[in-house]
Amino acid sequence: MELRELKYIAAIGQKQNMAQAAQELYISQQALYKSLRKIEDELGTTLFYRRENELLPTDTGQIVLEKSTKIFKYINQMHDEIAATKNLEQGKVCIGLPSVVASMYMPEPLIQFQKKYPNISLRTVETGGNALAGMVTAGTIDMAIIMRPVYMDTLNELPLIRNQVAAGISPSHPWAKRSFITIKDLENTPFITFDETFNMRAQLTERFNAEHIYPKIAFEGANCQFLSDLSALSDNILVLPRPIIEYYAREPVVTLPFKPAFIWELTLVYPKNTFLSTASKALIRHIQEYFSLFD
Known part of the structure; x- marks a missing residue:
């Protein structure tokens, strides 16, 4: 019938x-x-x-x-x-964020998006970049902001922010007057950095392996404020993206870039060759427009 x-x-x-x-x-x-x-x-x-x-x-x-x-x-x-x-009067979208990206960059654009589209249900998931890339590929979240490079060819990328990983030290540190450091400088120097759930940590490990260096990691973790405070109290070097070091520092800090440069880039990833909801497209467009102001 x-x-x-x-x-x-x-x-x-x-x-x-x-x-x-x-x-x-x-x-x-x-x-x-x-x-x-x-x-x-x-x-x-x-x-x-x-x-x-x-x-x-x-x-x-x-x-x-x-x-x-x-x-x-x-x-x-x-x-x-x-x-x-x-007409974007309803819909659902979920974005994955490393905790540091969530706290430093995302409150303002997400609140702006909710005010613009109040009937769209917006959900966030926080964990490390490596895990988020897998979640986007598996379809459990719609998109994520993670660090480049992205090793999965199933994902589209929209670069957002470009900066460098650096070493954060106190102004009284013996290296404070240097203009840069190298990976080899960390061979016998204890330092503090992200744990293995972060893409940056994986890239740092690659650099150590390439130089056949066994690093001395004093502390590792995912909470940036905790890592920053540990560095300040212990005088251990803090190896993190420069914007993160400067954002969480409670006391004066000197940031030294690596030579050769250790680039830190944030990119928005979403699945290739798959359906994107109207709400997802709207959020992608909103994030692009927001981060274009950083250029």
Whole structure:
């Protein structure tokens, strides 16, 4: 049975008159009568019976009318929801963020987005960049902001911020007057940095391996304020992205870049060759526009 035929049955049930139903449907009475007989033959039962000048539903006809009413209700609801989604009046989107990115960069753009689209449900997930890339690929979150490079060819990238990983030291440190440090400088020097859930840590490990160095990591973790405070109290070098060192420092700090440069870039990743909801597209566009102000 086609949807058009359900509309025919609904019109007959509402008007209880073949001529009036045909007029409502803008078809001839004969065409409507033939369609009704076809439907009844297909179902193997009579849907209406005549009482004087009225067409009333049989028991099976009543069942079809009740189900038709629900079907049309769901169809109308579907059209309403599609229209609302297209107009960004509703929708859902989930973005993954490393905790440091969440605290340093994202409160303002996310609040702006919620104010602009108050009916879109916006959810965040916080963990390390390596884990977030896998979650985007698996489809458990819609997008994430992580550190480059991105090793998964299943993800699209939109670069957002470019800076450097640096060494943070106190102004009284013997290296304070230097203009840079190298990876080899850390060979016998205890330092503090991110744990292994972070992409930056993986890249740092690659640099040590390339130089055949076994680093002395005094402390590692994911909480930037905690790592910064540990460095200040212990006088251990803090190896983190420069903006993070400067943001969380409670006391004066000197930041030394690495030579060769250890680039720190944030990029927005989302799946390739897959459907993106209207809400996801809106958030991607909003984040791009916000971070363009950093250029």
